[in-house]
Amino acid sequence: MAEQPKHDQTLTRTAVAVIAGALAMLFDTTIVSVALRTLAEDLHASVATIQWVSTAFLLALGVTIPLVSWAQSRLGGKRLWILAQSVFLIASVLCGLAWNVESLIAFRALQGVGGGIMLPLMMTLVVRAAQGRSLGRVMSTMSLPAVIGPILGPVVGGLILNSLDWRWMFWINIPLCLIGIVTAALLLPADEPARRVRLDVAGLLLVSPAVVGLLFGLSNAGRDGGFARADVLIPLLAGAALLAAFALWAVRKKDDALIDVRLLRHRPLATASTLMFLSGFALYGAMLLLPLYWQEVRGREVLEAGLLLAPQGIGSLLSRSIAGRLVDRIGARAVSVAGFLVVTVATVPFAFAGTNTNQWLLMAALVVRGAGLGAATIPPMTVAFMGIERPDVPHASVITRIATQVGGSFGVAVLGVILHATTTGARSGADLAAGFDRAFWWAVGLAAAGAALSLMLPARQPAVPAPATAKEPVAA
Numbered sequence: 001m002a003e004q005p006k007h008d009q010t011l012t013r014t015a016v017a018v019i020a021g022a023l024a025m026l027f028d029t030t031i032v033s034v035a036l037r038t039l040a041e042d043l044h045a046s047v048a049t050i051q052w053v054s055t056a057f058l059l060a061l062g063v064t065i066p067l068v069s070w071a072q073s074r075l076g077g078k079r080l081w082i083l084a085q086s087v088f089l090i091a092s093v094l095c096g097l098a099w100n101v102e103s104l105i106a107f108r109a110l111q112g113v114g115g116g117i118m119l120p121l122m123m124t125l126v127v128r129a130a131q132g133r134s135l136g137r138v139m140s141t142m143s144l145p146a147v148i149g150p151i152l153g154p155v156v157g158g159l160i161l162n163s164l165d166w167r168w169m170f171w172i173n174i175p176l177c178l179i180g181i182v183t184a185a186l187l188l189p190a191d192e193p194a195r196r197v198r199l200d201v202a203g204l205l206l207v208s209p210a211v212v213g214l215l216f217g218l219s220n221a222g223r224d225g226g227f228a229r230a231d232v233l234i235p236l237l238a239g240a241a242l243l244a245a246f247a248l249w250a251v252r253k254k255d256d257a258l259i260d261v262r263l264l265r266h267r268p269l270a271t272a273s274t275l276m277f278l279s280g281f282a283l284y285g286a287m288l289l290l291p292l293y294w295q296e297v298r299g300r301e302v303l304e305a306g307l308l309l310a311p312q313g314i315g316s317l318l319s320r321s322i323a324g325r326l327v328d329r330i331g332a333r334a335v336s337v338a339g340f341l342v343v344t345v346a347t348v349p350f351a352f353a354g355t356n357t358n359q360w361l362l363m364a365a366l367v368v369r370g371a372g373l374g375a376a377t378i379p380p381m382t383v384a385f386m387g388i389e390r391p392d393v394p395h396a397s398v399i400t401r402i403a404t405q406v407g408g409s410f411g412v413a414v415l416g417v418i419l420h421a422t423t424t425g426a427r428s429g430a431d432l433a434a435g436f437d438r439a440f441w442w443a444v445g446l447a448a449a450g451a452a453l454s455l456m457l458p459a460r461q462p463a464v465p466a467p468a469t470a471k472e473p474v475a476a
Helices: 003-033 036-042 052-075 077-096 101-130 135-142 144-163 173-187 201-219 230-256 261-265 267-297 302-330 332-351 359-383 390-423 429-456
Strands: none
Touching: 003 052, 003 077, 003 101, 003 135, 003 144, 003 173, 036 052, 052 077, 052 101, 052 201, 052 390, 077 101, 077 173, 101 135, 101 390, 135 144, 135 302, 135 359, 144 302, 201 230, 201 390, 230 261, 261 267, 261 390, 267 302, 267 332, 267 359, 267 390, 267 429, 302 332, 302 359, 332 359, 332 429, 359 429, 390 429
16 A cells, blocks of 8 residues: 555656656647748748658658667666657757758758657656556546647747747747756656667668658658659558568567567557557548648638637547546447547538538537547557556557557548549639548548447456566666
């Protein structure tokens, strides 16, 4: 009984430190996404070139994420987290000092290195601190930055672009990063590196190019030609082949592999990773359509579109704590199915929306849709770590992050291609709205498919594994 308060205190301190550290990266991602047009004008760059400001960040994530479990074994969780924060801070300062588009792209790639470390590591730190207890509530807390970023990011970005120089989009990260570093130094428990693992160089040369190839190919799918383009097909096929080769190599290397893919034999992790990949079609794809609807069909400015999308974030924020408690109480399957069904129903109004559809009706639908998103995303995140032993948590974090990243990119690419096909040749606002309606019907169908796929999740939470023994190396 005496150990429980100490455990709760450690978990709370870790969660606060990680959330504080993640805010800069998630704000940065959403702010930059609304500023590409301004950057193109100020840096005298073409649309195709300025897209690399986002693509370079994305590809750097793909290179870095597979390295995180190895890096944590060498440095320990606390040291690696502070290092990632420092890299992101330095890169943000350099982005603000960029003198042309090429330098900005290079510094954004450096930001992606810091972000690629943080994304899987934040989950590892908190899951280990939780020790298998109340994972649903833990995941609902950990998702707060991902909800707050899309709510406030476009608004902050719009205010900066309307009042200040674009460089302030990156300099605003400086105080956030400093707060994250100081908070981590004070609150994260001290750790020592775990078992020192030799870097699996061959595995790295297979899996990092594999993830980069998949992400790069998908990032090009929204252009004319869609998936038939050579710069889509070739990277996708090469990435898939390299990923398959890595899986075979990792099984052979066993414990010495860069990522222990044998963990996919653990059914909850395999099921959750599959759902996190496939749900990207339903969740992230629709996130492409919604802001474009407000801007292209309704003629709203970037700041207005951001404000009009805020109700979805608010709905998600309100539902996540409830979803987390329900997952712990009744299991992941029912919560995930219900969440996806709510998303399905709440997306239907956009499939009928035109140029003059009542704005308040659509905003109300966004609140409901956000609530469904909160309920749909927490269960697979929770299930992925159920029954995972402490030394395997970093590998499970990397696996789920890769599944989420690639799945989300697939969702954006597929619905981007569909939107391009349904709106090409539109001659009037009504024609454009009809094209968006058809794309939204695809989003409705994909959300319904997510509800069906949620049936793969376990109905009940497995028993909590025994705590690590004193002999086990600890890397919080």
